[in-house]
Amino acid sequence: MYTQPRSSLRSPSSFVTFRLAKLQASLNAQATGLLKANSGLSLVEWRLIQILRMHKSASLSEIARIVQMDKGQLSRKIKAMVEKGLLRTETDKQDQRVQHLKLTAAAKRLSEKMMPTMEARQALLLADISADDLATFYEVVDKLDKASKQRNIA
Amino acid sequence: MYTQPRSSLRSPSSFVTFRLAKLQASLNAQATGLLKANSGLSLVEWRLIQILRMHKSASLSEIARIVQMDKGQLSRKIKAMVEKGLLRTETDKQDQRVQHLKLTAAAKRLSEKMMPTMEARQALLLADISADDLATFYEVVDKLDKASKQRNIA
DNA sequence: ATAATTTTGTTGACCTGTCAAATTGTTTCG
DNA sequence: CGAAACAATTTGACAGGTCAACAAAATTAT
Secondary structure, three states: OOOOOOOOOOOHHHOHHHHHHHHHHHHHHHHHHHHHHHOOOOHHHHHHHHHHHHHOOEEHHHHHHHHOOOHHHHHHHHHHHHHOOOEEEEEOOOOOOOEEEEEOHHHHHHHHHHHHHHHHHHHHHHOOOOHHHHHHHHHHHHHHHHHHOOOOOO | OOOOOOOOOOOHHHOHHHHHHHHHHHHHHHHHHHHHHHOOOOHHHHHHHHHHHHHOOEEHHHHHHHHOOOHHHHHHHHHHHHHOOOEEEEEOOOOOOOEEEEEOHHHHHHHHHHHHHHHHHHHHHHOOOOHHHHHHHHHHHHHHHHHHOOOOOO
16 A cells, blocks of 8 residues: 655655755854854864864865865865964875864864853753654664765656 | 763764754755756755745745745845746735745746655655654754754853 | 835845866876 | 876865845834
8 A cells, every 4th residue: 555755745844854954054053153252263163173173183185084074165264274373284294295284272272262152052952852862863864864875866 | 960961072073063064965965966967956946946836926035934045045046047937026016025936837847847856855865764763853853943043152 | 294114125245065177296007 | 117097185166155235115103
């Protein structure tokens, strides 16, 4: 017996992706606002700083792999951050193409300063959500992520 | 007794928002690819067409409210879509500022043509997800959405 | 009626995200 | 060695998204 697709597409908002897109926009606006008000950092800058806080030093390509961010965008962003005094670059001794990126003291200070706010935000976001529900949520996110990699449909 | 924040922020990828951002990028790429291959529509065009399929006729401001999209972006997009022959505009009789937007036959044909693919995609995305898990997922999305509207933190 | 306010839509400026081509340095292999 | 293949980064072009200023029309308040 044939059953209707679970979420019929009569309404655009029933597309999973519509809802996620709206959520994403809202989350971005919130984070961008907090960062701007408290540190002057952009969202991308904040993310790069967090990556480098973890990895101490990484090259553009490594970062691109880790966050799945576009190389081109990264290249430009890094250039700007070096000019703003947030990053230092060191050319690799063996391979002169690769630049190792490191945080400057200024970037570390800004990161320290923002961290409580960003953790408070994360806590606020998750406040009403039970551990079980959150686990289920992440499972679904992972499944969607996997399915979204598939490029041949119909 | 104090417990660690549920998701400690040692790793950037533990931010809910990191994961959602990556998922979003992947979903967008998938949809954009399908649309381009099968119809030449952009993602935004597809979304606007779906909104108008539901509402028959709507003004720019109404759409902006429905999808929470920027007025400026909409204005330009609509102009382009009128030029491409996807939309018609009709000036309101009572209020000469408002333009009612309607789909052209061409837009409806394209939408019909794409719909099976987009429904198949939606089905693929949700294939492995139980109804219960999906419900939980949507609940969490709604909670995140609400929390993301809060602008004063810390 | 008319001045002040609000609403609708347009425009300019600017940032982010994606794709592809170009550049430069490194490695592989005949 | 030297040509071809490969990898890291840069650049150009363009779509998407956000913000703020603006003009025109409508509403309201006096």
